[in-house]
Amino acid sequence: MNDELVEHEIGAEQAFVDRVYLQLEESARNARQLAREGENRGRLEHEGGLVERDAMVFQAARRIAQLDAAHEGLVFGRLDLQHSVSDEPRYIGRIGLRDSERDSLLIDWRAPAAAVFYQATAADPQRVVRRRVLRSTGPQVVGIEDELLDSEALAELEADGVELPIIGEGALMAQLSRARDRTMHSIVATIQAEQDRAIRAPSRGVTTISGGPGTGKTVVALHRAAYLLYTDRRRYESGGVLVVGPSGVFMRYIERVLPSLGETAVALRSLGEVVDGLRATRHDEPAVAAIKGSARMATLLRRAARLQAPGSPDHFRVFWRDDVLTLDRGRLGRVRRQLMSQGRRNRQLPRVSGALLDALWGQVRGERGRERGREAFEDDMLSDDTFLDFVLAWWPPLDAPTVLGWLREPEVLAQVCDGVLSREEQQLLTKSWGGDTALSVEDVPLIDELRYAIGDVPQRTEDERDLDETGLLSGGRDLQELMTVADSLSSGRSWTPPMHRIEDDPFAHVLIDEAQDLTPMQWRMVGRRGRTASWTIVGDPAQSSWPDPAEAEVARREALEGKERHEFHLSTNYRNSAEIYEHAAAYAERVGLDADLPTAVRSTGVPPRVLTGVPDLEAAVREAVLDVAGRVPGTVGIVVPVARRSEANAWLASWPELADDAPAARAAIDSSVTPSGEDRVVVLTGLDTKGLEFDGIVVVRPEEIEAESATGRATLYVVLTRATQLLTTLS
Numbered sequence: 148m149n150d151e152l153v154e155h156e157i158g159a160e161q162a163f164v165d166r167v168y169l170q171l172e173e174s175a176r177n178a179r180q181l182a183r184e185g186e187n188r189g190r191l192e193h194e195g196g197l198v199e200r201d202a203m204v205f206q207a208a209r210r211i212a213q214l215d216a217a218h219e220g221l222v223f224g225r226l227d228l229q230h231s232v233s234d235e236p237r238y239i240g241r242i243g244l245r246d247s248e249r250d251s252l253l254i255d256w257r258a259p260a261a262a263v264f265y266q267a268t269a270a271d272p273q274r275v276v277r278r279r280v281l282r283s284t285g286p287q288v289v290g291i292e293d294e295l296l297d298s299e300a301l302a303e304l305e306a307d308g309v310e311l312p313i314i315g316e317g318a319l320m321a322q323l324s325r326a327r328d329r330t331m332h333s334i335v336a337t338i339q340a341e342q343d344r345a346i347r348a349p350s351r352g353v354t355t356i357s358g359g360p361g362t363g364k365t366v367v368a369l370h371r372a373a374y375l376l377y378t379d380r381r382r383y384e385s386g387g388v389l390v391v392g393p394s395g396v397f398m399r400y401i402e403r404v405l406p407s408l409g410e411t412a413v414a415l416r417s418l419g420e421v422v423d424g425l426r427a428t429r430h431d432e433p434a435v436a437a438i439k440g441s442a443r444m445a446t447l448l449r450r451a452a453r454l455q456a457p458g459s460p461d462h463f464r465v466f467w468r469d470d471v472l473t474l475d476r477g478r479l480g481r482v483r484r485q486l487m488s489q490g491r492r493n494r495q496l497p498r499v500s501g502a503l504l505d506a507l508w509g510q511v512r513g514e515r516g517r518e519r520g521r522e523a524f525e526d527d528m529l530s531d532d533t534f535l536d537f538v539l540a541w542w543p544p545l546d547a548p549t550v551l552g553w554l555r556e557p558e559v560l561a562q563v564c565d566g567v568l569s570r571e572e573q574q575l576l577t578k579s580w581g582g583d584t585a586l587s588v589e590d591v592p593l594i595d596e597l598r599y600a601i602g603d604v605p606q607r608t609e610d611e612r613d614l615d616e617t618g619l620l621s622g623g624r625d626l627q628e629l630m631t632v633a634d635s636l637s638s639g640r641s642w643t644p645p646m647h648r649i650e651d652d653p654f655a656h657v658l659i660d661e662a663q664d665l666t667p668m669q670w671r672m673v674g675r676r677g678r679t680a681s682w683t684i685v686g687d688p689a690q691s692s693w694p695d696p697a698e699a700e701v702a703r704r705e706a707l708e709g710k711e712r713h714e715f716h717l718s719t720n721y722r723n724s725a726e727i728y729e730h731a732a733a734y735a736e737r738v739g740l741d742a743d744l745p746t747a748v749r750s751t752g753v754p755p756r757v758l759t760g761v762p763d764l765e766a767a768v769r770e771a772v773l774d775v776a777g778r779v780p781g782t783v784g785i786v787v788p789v790a791r792r793s794e795a796n797a798w799l800a801s802w803p804e805l806a807d808d809a810p811a812a813r814a815a816i817d818s819s820v821t822p823s824g825e826d827r828v829v830v831l832t833g834l835d836t837k838g839l840e841f842d843g844i845v846v847v848r849p850e851e852i853e854a855e856s857a858t859g860r861a862t863l864y865v866v867l868t869r870a871t872q873l874l875t876t877l878s
Contacts, residue, residue: 224264429587661685681710840870
């Protein structure tokens with residue numbers, strides 16, 4: 148192709164891009180000016196001024212964040228249409244911009260007017276003659292790729308003297324060949340038609356996006372979240388969008404996608420972070436994880452929530468006037484059953500002292516007591532620290548970690564496990580909760596289950612506090628005091644009121660990635676956050692790490708009950724070279740996985756390397772990693788069995804060719820595409836690789852990855868589909 152023509156076309160596009168960036172800076176200045184005006188409104192010293200200030204500052208801050216996030220690759224598309232090629236072309240970008248005359252300068256990729264950029268094909272050009280993708284580094288246009296969609300329309304234009312040159316070999320293939328770094332990137336410039344249909348699906352109900360490895364399910368779902376925020380911002384920003392992924396590694400991998408599309412009002416959480424205030428990264432061993440994830444745990448935890456607090460008193464005796472009044476085990480049991488029948492445990496706190504007073508008053512027989520009456524009796528009891536201390540110790544306010552802590556005791560665990568878990572399963576749970584071990588990812592849904600089983604401690608309204616000038620609840624002390632004293636009595640530590648209450652959990656939209664891995668308990672946890680939400684669910688059953696898909700499916704149906712469904716299937720593998728995916732697909736068929744096998748569209752001519760019988764494993768891994776890293780410009784993953792992770796990390800740290808203090812040796816395999824401060828070569832386990840991709844992968848001892856769990860074959864299939872360019876296995 149004529150280099151002079153290419154340079155001319157790039158120069159013409161650069162002139163337009165320069166104009167857009169000037170307008171972007173002008174818009175940013177206007178937003179900052181709006182923020183300053185908002186601050187000035189707050190100095191008016193009246194309530195209306197404060198409200199105006201907050202609204203103006205919020206809107207300005209949101210716009211500034213959107214404009215700041217859009218700088219990279221701001222303008223990426225151009226459409227030349229039949230009716231407008233002799234006029235102005237239509238440019239597509241990450242956000243929408245208008246010029247100083249309020250005319251459209253750049254169309255937001257989510258706008259209806261931009262849909263044709265993704266949906267037009269040669270078979271159905273939808274009046275598009277030429278579709279152009281601009282490749283940029285910052286504000287600098289570095290390349291262009293064209294697709295001719297309507298050759299007849301082009302011929303007519305050329306006959307009318309309109310030049311419309313076609314440049315490049317296709318934007319999609321150029322994008323697929325780029326080196327990977329440690330984060331996922333937007334595909335906004337190269338979205339394909341089947342992906343675009345899923346992105347623009349109806350907002351209500353459940354949108355399911357399925358497909359085999361490399362079909363772009365995750366990034367399509369993230370673009371869908373950005374699309375929903377654009378089309379109904381008030382609903383989704385006020386209600387919130389929750390994105391849930393399998394691990395912290397995965398969440399860091401995807402965290403830049405939505406901001407790059409101009410969206411920042413989204414909560415990104417791994418499965419160990421779904422519950423506010425908790426963060427778990429450690430996984431239990433597969434046998435324990437299978438127990439904790441099972442739906443049977445819901446029954447067990449409901450029983451635990453109804454237990455009497457260990458160590459709480461089972462007897463109370465008081466002399467009042469001429470009577471000895473007692474609360475023995477039988478009476479307390481009846482009061483307890485009465486309270487528990489009325490709702491969640493913590494919700495009954497304001498009623499506890501009243502119920503106990505009823506049980507005591509029913510024993511008053513003496514004339515002096517009857518003459519003084521019930522009101523005097525209650526006044527005396529509520530002034531008696533002995534009675535109040537008993538109330539607080541017998542029915543303390545509880546939090547979920549405290550109740551889960553009760554199950555560390557084998558006797559307590561056995562009490563709630565009767566008919567639910569075997570003795571061997573109980574022993575595995577006791578071992579997993581022993582010592583000072585931090586919460587596991589599998590413990591987090593159990594905490595959430597208990598939160599809902601015991602309920603939140605009731606909060607008093609300002610009116611109730613104003614009416615109760617004595618600081619007493621109906622039948623008890625001030626609630627905050629009750630919480631503090633009760634918890635210190637029952638657990639020996641001060642009470643910290645929950646930062647987040649269960650009624651605040653639901654979101655407006657919930658996006659679940661790697662949904663095939665969710666356990667029944669995790670589905671229950673996530674389902675609570677999407678009771679009134681729309682959903683986007685992404686997954687591939689063949690990649691599942693949960694050993695009982697039927698049980699998980701029941702929990703999934705319960706979480707989504709009553710919601711309409713929209714299903715989309717992606718059929719093209721854009722990640723792997725054809726050689727790598729043929730190798731992975733052959734493995735899936737050989738081991739009996741019912742795999743969804745998409746079509747890989749890109750070939751490198753380089754088949755995977757399979758090395759067997761290596762005498763020195765470290766030396767063989769080192770040689771393989773150096774070979775792969777020397778042949779690809781981006782990231783390299785070393786995937787090992789869980790038991791070998793520490794060993795492999797020690798190897799990597801000891802290799803001078805990859806050490807930070809050997810820059811000269813490293814230079815030969817280093818890459819400018821990896822962000823500063825991030826390692827180019829990393830060690831991961833099979834489950835760590837979920838949702839990730841690397842230029843090159845070295846798989847160490849795949850047979851051990853297979854044997855790690857009941858779903859080890861599915862895990863190894865996932866591992867074999869993570870590489871875009873080179874794959875080496877050492878068996």
